Amino acid sequence: MHDVAIIGAGLVGCSTAYALLEHDPGLDVVILEKEYHLGQHQSGRNSGVLQPGYGAGLSERESTVRTEGVERASAFCRQHDIQLQESGATIVATTDQEAERLGKIEESASSAGISVERLDTTGIQEYEPHAAGTAGLFVPNERVVDSQQYLHELAKQCKNIGGILQKGTEVEQIDDTGSAVRLQTSVGTISAQTVLNSAGLHACRLAHEFGLAQDVSVVPFRCQYYELTPSSSELCRSLLYPTPNPSSPSPGVKFVRRPDGTVILGPTVSPALGYESYESTFDSPQIRQIASNAGFWKFLASAGTLRMAKQELSKTYRPTTFLEEARKLIPTLDEEDLVKSFVAVALRLLTRDGEMASSELDVRTTKRTVHVLNPMSAGVTVSLPLGDYLADHILERL
Numbered sequence: 001m002h003d004v005a006i007i008g009a010g011l012v013g014c015s016t017a018y019a020l021l022e023h024d025p026g027l028d029v030v031i032l033e034k035e036y037h038l039g040q041h042q043s044g045r046n047s048g049v050l051q052p053g054y055g056a057g058l059s060e061r062e063s064t065v066r067t068e069g070v071e072r073a074s075a076f077c078r079q080h081d082i083q084l085q086e087s088g089a090t091i092v093a094t095t096d097q098e099a100e101r102l103g104k105i106e107e108s109a110s111s112a113g114i115s116v117e118r119l120d121t122t123g124i125q126e127y128e129p130h131a132a133g134t135a136g137l138f139v140p141n142e143r144v145v146d147s148q149q150y151l152h153e154l155a156k157q158c159k160n161i162g163g164i165l166q167k168g169t170e171v172e173q174i175d176d177t178g179s180a181v182r183l184q185t186s187v188g189t190i191s192a193q194t195v196l197n198s199a200g201l202h203a204c205r206l207a208h209e210f211g212l213a214q215d216v217s218v219v220p221f222r223c224q225y226y227e228l229t230p231s232s233s234e235l236c237r238s239l240l241y242p243t244p245n246p247s248s249p250s251p252g253v254k255f256v257r258r259p260d261g262t263v264i265l266g267p268t269v270s271p272a273l274g275y276e277s278y279e280s281t282f283d284s285p286q287i288r289q290i291a292s293n294a295g296f297w298k299f300l301a302s303a304g305t306l307r308m309a310k311q312e313l314s315k316t317y318r319p320t321t322f323l324e325e326a327r328k329l330i331p332t333l334d335e336e337d338l339v340k341s342f343v344a345v346a347l348r349l350l351t352r353d354g355e356m357a358s359s360e361l362d363v364r365t366t367k368r369t370v371h372v373l374n375p376m377s378a379g380v381t382v383s384l385p386l387g388d389y390l391a392d393h394i395l396e397r398l
């Protein structure tokens, strides 16, 4: 019997295993991963931005954890020779209303102790020579990591301290009725004293089958990225964002220069019928399950969702619509500068009434199990502090 079994070798599972093993290398910790390669889902398909805790709508706790997370993830990368892109982020305003909102972001940053620099048009172009904007904000401590490399290194460090990574093992059911927690898996039964369910988009389904968290369900969102062609990649030097608009359902187009020099744009975000629908919006094995959730249909039929779907689907499937939005930041951008890039599927929790649940950390526990329904929204940024927090929950149960 293992001391701890962790379901899912994404950033949440690996960072918790790492924290447990750093605390006590004598622990028997097994990570069970259904795929044969790490990083197939959210942890390997994201923007990789390490974003300090500023911006509208962030709780004080999330703000503090993000800022700590940036420093710890950066230190981990330096220690293990993982490339980091460290030239900061430029947020630009192109209208007076946006400039006003930028002021609020500046206030939130300064009250969180995060240094930012206010920019005029000339200042913006010192950081991003091709960008347009009447006002801007520069955030020096915003960084980008290759999240695949970061995840692989965390998993490697876990193995180095004695953790077991068992790939190709899908957990089908959690049973907590005997003297240990028993996991029915695709390769047989595995027992542990305590279990962490960090199965990403599948965590909620496993928790439901275990009898927990009936008040929420997962709605998957398909996220399509674009990227600049290699000959156009100099159009963006670092990180370039539009001023966020909390009342718009669309996240806007962000430019992110990754450590390997590729510049990704987006993503566009539209509801999907599948937790792994990378090729198309539908993923047949999961349609029935998602469709059986009444909250999902209420959410889909709401005015906000329809507005978002219209805008975002058009950006996903019509590159010219996407281009128009991207040109607000870099007006010289041309159709030939862009190609479609990778797809990700993101998770949001819905209440039974079809309302979006808060994007705050949502962890449910029983005597011997811990279930992460929603890690904080910036799961790459907060991975190390979140791993410590979840490891404490596990240690209390041993």
Ligand SMILES: Cc1cc2nc3c(=O)[nH]c(=O)nc-3n(C[C@H](O)[C@H](O)[C@H](O)COP(=O)(O)OP(=O)(O)OC[C@H]3O[C@@H](n4cnc5c(N)ncnc54)[C@H](O)[C@@H]3O)c2cc1C
Pocket: 007, 008, 009, 010, 011, 012, 013, 032, 033, 034, 035, 039, 040, 041, 042, 043, 044, 045, 046, 047, 048, 049, 050, 051, 169, 170, 171, 172, 198, 199, 200, 201, 202, 203, 223, 267, 344, 345, 346, 347, 375, 376, 377, 378, 379, 380, 381, 382
């Ligand atoms: C489009 C997008 C962009 C993002 N950008 C950023 C960003 O710039 N900065 C940032 O900080 N965060 C970002 N995030 C958030 C971050 O990527 C996630 O919060 C984080 O990766 C979640 O990790 P996870 O371990 O919970 O999930 P996952 O990475 O999805 O891992 C879950 C793992 O569980 C496995 N699994 C599932 N079911 C089972 C089962 N039954 N048995 C065994 N294994 C199972 C899966 O195969 C998977 O490997 C972004 C997310 C998305 C989707």
